[in-house]
Amino acid sequence: MKLSKRAHMIKPSPTLAITAKASAMRAQGIDVISFSAGEPDFDTPQHIKAAAITALQEGFTKYTPAGGIDELKQAICAKLQQDNNVQYQKENILVSCGGKHSFYNVIQALIDEGDEVIIPAPYWVSYPPMVALADGRPVIVSTSEQEEFKLRPETLTSAITPKTKAVVINSPSNPTGSAYTRTELEGLAAVALQHKIAIISDEIYEKIVYDGYQHVSIASLGDEIKTITIIINGVSKTYSMTGWRIGYTAGPQELIAAMNRIQSQSTSNPTSFAQKGALDALQGSQQEVLEMVDEYQRRRDIMWEGLTSIKGVSCYKPQGAFYVFPNVAAFFGTEHKGGQIQDSAQLTAYLLEEARVAAVPGVEFGAEGYLRLSYPIAPETIKKGIQRIKEALSKLN
Numbered sequence: 001m002k003l004s005k006r007a008h009m010i011k012p013s014p015t016l017a018i019t020a021k022a023s024a025m026r027a028q029g030i031d032v033i034s035f036s037a038g039e040p041d042f043d044t045p046q047h048i049k050a051a052a053i054t055a056l057q058e059g060f061t062k063y064t065p066a067g068g069i070d071e072l073k074q075a076i077c078a079k080l081q082q083d084n085n086v087q088y089q090k091e092n093i094l095v096s097c098g099g100k101h102s103f104y105n106v107i108q109a110l111i112d113e114g115d116e117v118i119i120p121a122p123y124w125v126s127y128p129p130m131v132a133l134a135d136g137r138p139v140i141v142s143t144s145e146q147e148e149f150k151l152r153p154e155t156l157t158s159a160i161t162p163k164t165k166a167v168v169i170n171s172p173s174n175p176t177g178s179a180y181t182r183t184e185l186e187g188l189a190a191v192a193l194q195h196k197i198a199i200i201s202d203e204i205y206e207k208i209v210y211d212g213y214q215h216v217s218i219a220s221l222g223d224e225i226k227t228i229t230i231i232i233n234g235v236s237k238t239y240s241m242t243g244w245r246i247g248y249t250a251g252p253q254e255l256i257a258a259m260n261r262i263q264s265q266s267t268s269n270p271t272s273f274a275q276k277g278a279l280d281a282l283q284g285s286q287q288e289v290l291e292m293v294d295e296y297q298r299r300r301d302i303m304w305e306g307l308t309s310i311k312g313v314s315c316y317k318p319q320g321a322f323y324v325f326p327n328v329a330a331f332f333g334t335e336h337k338g339g340q341i342q343d344s345a346q347l348t349a350y351l352l353e354e355a356r357v358a359a360v361p362g363v364e365f366g367a368e369g370y371l372r373l374s375y376p377i378a379p380e381t382i383k384k385g386i387q388r389i390k391e392a393l394s395k396l397n
């Protein structure tokens with residue numbers, strides 16, 4: 001069968017591929033420590049599950065409106081007002097099948113062939129393919145470790161062309177854990193307004209932040225900036241609900257209506273009872289979230305201290321999310337058993353074989369010279385994994 005050009009354009013998700021390889025090794029009885037997953041290890045809080053179970057038992061098992069139930073949209077508006085100080089009506093909200101689906105729908109509704117979307121690197125692996133699927137052009141702009149992996153207003157300005165439609169801001173960031181300050185966001189907002197480009201603000205990690213950092217939504221910086229901003233968020237990361245598939249978009253009414261039309265002819269509504277679970281997540285007790293974030297911070301400290309104690313490794317200290325992005329370029333050009341290690345993919349393969357540790361090569365996030373390690377795993381396992389990495393790296397010369 002002859003497949004579409006589109007089908008050939010898309011590679012499988014590298015993070016999923018590495019997780020699968022590590023699982024296959026485990027299935028063979030090899031004890032692999034995986035730092036490659038992209039999701040929380042905690043269970044969904046009990047009261048959220050109970051809300052979904054009740055919905056099921058009460059027969060809430062049919063189609064809902066394609067863009068989500070009003071009750072959930074209202075709860076999202078209340079959340080955005082309370083947490084992010086930004087005011088929306090339910091006409092500004094679309095509930096989708098995960099934040100990834102929200103982003104996909106935004107791009108489908110916004111991007112024509114040849115339109116450019118500026119994506120700062122290191123980036124979440126799914127942004128460029130989703131732009132490409134809409135026949136748009138992902139324009140990758142590198143940021144540096146010295147600049148805390150943040151896009152500077154001058155860099156944004158120089159990447160803008162007459163074809164630029166939008167810029168993606170992901171704060172706190174997957175894969176670096178870097179998070180913008182209000183002042184930094186103001187700088188970017190000014191450039192976007194001046195050049196009339198949209199800002200797609202992926203805020204999925206807003207609650208997973210450390211050391212007292214306060215998340216700022218760029219949409220809250222003023223009425224003008226709000227009109228060009230599209231917020232993407234969801235319950236996957238904050239509430240350990242990755243499998244539930246509930247995400248949402250807040251943005252201009254016209255865009256939301258267009259996304260709703262697209263969604264109504266593709267997935268239709270996100271799962272009915274999962275919406276009820278998400279409603280409870282937003283409205284119920286936030287106690288578990290605070291506990292989970294405390295635990296993530298403890299693990300970040302173990303992870304970061306362990307990695308930076310390895311000779312040759314430097315690492316930005318994350319302010320949010322649950323990933324570290326160590327610089328391992330010092331090990332390129334080294335050898336083991338006669339084989340050379342030239343890049344992050346080869347180093348990842350070496351670590352999987354030699355240390356039985358799975359990580360994701362930085363090149364997959366658009367930044368060669370780095371690895372991404374996720375730490376939603378038990379602290380004892382983190383320590384063991386770091387020790388293995390340390391030993392394996394010390395054998396390279």
Ligand SMILES: *Cc1c(COP(=O)(O)O)cnc(C)c1O
Pocket residue numbers: 038097098099100101124170173174202204234235236237242245246247
């Ligand atoms: C996990 C993630 C998402 C969305 O995840 P969903 O499970 O689809 O809600 C969006 N952006 C980033 C950067 C992520 O890491």
